Amino acid sequence: MNSPFEYVDLDLQHVDEGTMERAGSVQVDRANNGFTAISQAVPGVCYQVDLLHSSGYCNCPDFVYRKAKQGRPCKHIVALNRFLGGRA
Numbered sequence: 001m002n003s004p005f006e007y008v009d010l011d012l013q014h015v016d017e018g019t020m021e022r023a024g025s026v027q028v029d030r031a032n033n034g035f036t037a038i039s040q041a042v043p044g045v046c047y048q049v050d051l052l053h054s055s056g057y058c059n060c061p062d063f064v065y066r067k068a069k070q071g072r073p074c075k076h077i078v079a080l081n082r083f084l085g086g087r088a
């Protein structure tokens, strides 16, 4: 199954503190093809997120327009990394 998103190589070892902190309020659930991250800040909004080794994607604007270009994970990807036990 083709993902509509491009996986981006991410630096998960050097995540800024603000992102780490906000990741704590993100709820991650398994979905049919990957994972969903539910925003606590914006009710009813959820994003598709995935992480494979150290490559990941999220379709939130923060990631698509900013962090992906810098090789940095958004809070949803950080939350997913925690959900998966940090093995990425």
Ligand SMILES: [Zn+2]
Residues within 6 Å of the ligand: 047, 058, 059, 060, 062, 063, 074, 075, 076, 077
């Ligand atoms: Zn995101």
